[in-house]
Amino acid sequence: MSSNRIMTVSRAISEAIAQEMRADPRVFVMGEDIAKYGGIFGSTAGLLAEFGEERVRDTPISETGFIGAGVGAAMSGMRPIVELMFVDFFGVCMDSIYNLAAKNIYFSGGHYKVPMVIMTATGGGYSDAGQHSQTLHATFAHLPGLKVVAPSNAYDAKGLMISAIRDDSPVVFMFHKGLQGLAWMASPEAAATELPEEAYTVPFGEAKVVRPGKDVTIVTLSMMVHRALEAAKALEKEGIDAEVIDLRTLVPLDRKTVIQSVAKTGRLVVVDEDYKSFGLTAEILASVVEEDPAYLKAAPRRLAVPDVPIPYSRPMEQFVLPDAETIAAAVRGTLGKAREAA
Amino acid sequence: MATEITLAPDLWDATVNPEGIVANWFFQEGASVGKGATVAEIMVEKTTIDIAAPAAGRLHISVAKDGVVKPGAVIGTIEEG
Numbered sequence: 191m192s193s194n195r196i197m198t199v200s201r202a203i204s205e206a207i208a209q210e211m212r213a214d215p216r217v218f219v220m221g222e223d224i225a226k227y228g229g230i231f232g233s234t235a236g237l238l239a240e241f242g243e244e245r246v247r248d249t250p251i252s253e254t255g256f257i258g259a260g261v262g263a264a265m266s267g268m269r270p271i272v273e274l275m276f277v278d279f280f281g282v283c284m285d286s287i288y289n290l291a292a293k294n295i296y297f298s299g300g301h302y303k304v305p306m307v308i309m310t311a312t313g314g315g316y317s318d319a320g321q322h323s324q325t326l327h328a329t330f331a332h333l334p335g336l337k338v339v340a341p342s343n344a345y346d347a348k349g350l351m352i353s354a355i356r357d358d359s360p361v362v363f364m365f366h367k368g369l370q371g372l373a374w375m376a377s378p379e380a381a382a383t384e385l386p387e388e389a390y391t392v393p394f395g396e397a398k399v400v401r402p403g404k405d406v407t408i409v410t411l412s413m414m415v416h417r418a419l420e421a422a423k424a425l426e427k428e429g430i431d432a433e434v435i436d437l438r439t440l441v442p443l444d445r446k447t448v449i450q451s452v453a454k455t456g457r458l459v460v461v462d463e464d465y466k467s468f469g470l471t472a473e474i475l476a477s478v479v480e481e482d483p484a485y486l487k488a489a490p491r492r493l494a495v496p497d498v499p500i501p502y503s504r505p506m507e508q509f510v511l512p513d514a515e516t517i518a519a520a521v522r523g524t525l526g527k528a529r530e531a532a
Numbered sequence: 533m534a535t536e537i538t539l540a541p542d543l544w545d546a547t548v549n550p551e552g553i554v555a556n557w558f559f560q561e562g563a564s565v566g567k568g569a570t571v572a573e574i575m576v577e578k579t580t581i582d583i584a585a586p587a588a589g590r591l592h593i594s595v596a597k598d599g600v601v602k603p604g605a606v607i608g609t610i611e612e613g
Contacts, residue, residue, distance in 0.1 A: 196560060198558075373575030382556070
């Protein structure tokens with residue numbers, strides 16, 4: 191088969207799961223509408239037909255039940271992938287996630303592994319209101335015991351999913367709905383990529399410089415990588431050369447790549463689709479300043495959702511989400527050029 | 533020789549949903565594709581249908597992504613050889 195195909199993120203994820211299921215009989219999938227429907231965001235499409243109901247299991251609407259069952263299965267030697275349909279629904283099952291999945295390796299003194307993937311849809315921008323539009327990156331990254339990944343494109347999605355399935359710790363795999371390449375939701379063109387046929391891994395804790403530059407460092411992940419690249423393209427016309435870093439994983443966090451970049455550029459803008467306070471943007475700033483405050487030639491800037499629930503109204507939602515224009519304005523701000531957006 | 537990529541006339545019930553759209557092409561214009569490779573997907577309402585290459589060869593896209601199609605439509609051709 192050719193490898194010149196350009197695949198969407200949703201197909202990359204389902205292909206990764208299918209390949210690992212073929213290779214390892216311990217891998218199975220559970221969740222709401224993941225079997226017959228193929229996952230409401232397409233991440234498990236085609237799996238039921240190939241692997242059957244034993245290994246691709248539709249569950250009742252009881253997240254605390256099936257995520258708890260996933261933890262038990264993982265501790266008994268299986269390698270479950272459970273889908274939490276929207277990350278926003280974590281409230282009903284957080285005990286299973288943070289008191290069971292995240293802690294049982296520690297509580298057992300390392301005698302038990304919890305090789306489980308919690309796959310979940312994140313992100314807004316399509317008017318689905320406050321309880322369907324959050325990313326909640328920091329909510330999960332804050333809790334010790336969970337690895338957290340959030341890919342921006344199909345190549346990384348496949349490799350990170352395979353790494354997640356093979357990992358002996360619980361991994362929260364956050365895919366952004368707007369990157370899936372679904373027929374009914376617009377997606378940035380660059381989210382679909384050439385996708386190797388074979389199984390491969392993308393290691394955790396390795397950020398990727400997706401655009402090298404010398405004037406300013408933009409650190410981001412998931413959907414905002416595409417917004418940042420758009421901003422960088424616009425800034426190029428003004429003679430500003432921005433470096434864009436895709437973190438790819440929040441836990442473990444590749445601080446080294448960020449620090450090396452800021453040591454070079456001296457300027458830092460951090461962009462996140464999560465809430466601003468107590469989040470990823472502050473963590474990145476702190477990581478740089480703890481290393482050496484002298485790296486920064488200008489005050490750094492943070493772009494994230496101001497501390498309000500994501501609005502349903504389209505103009506209001508678009509206003510709170512960072513975009514290419516606000517990112518470009520923040521970059522100009524670090525360079526003391528022009529005015530920043532209000 | 534060119535083989536047309538034709539949507540089957542009964543691919544979906546056009547009396548219920550007269551039109552679908554080309555949701556994605558999985559290869560670029562001019563790419564070489566293998567016979568049976570999934571080259572495109574068609575969306576009708578919120579369901580998608582995979583379209584396989586009827587032959588091996590060079591892909592020519594005639595209905596671009598987001599283009600409206602009906603059952604029986606030709607969405608592209610494959611230049612063999």
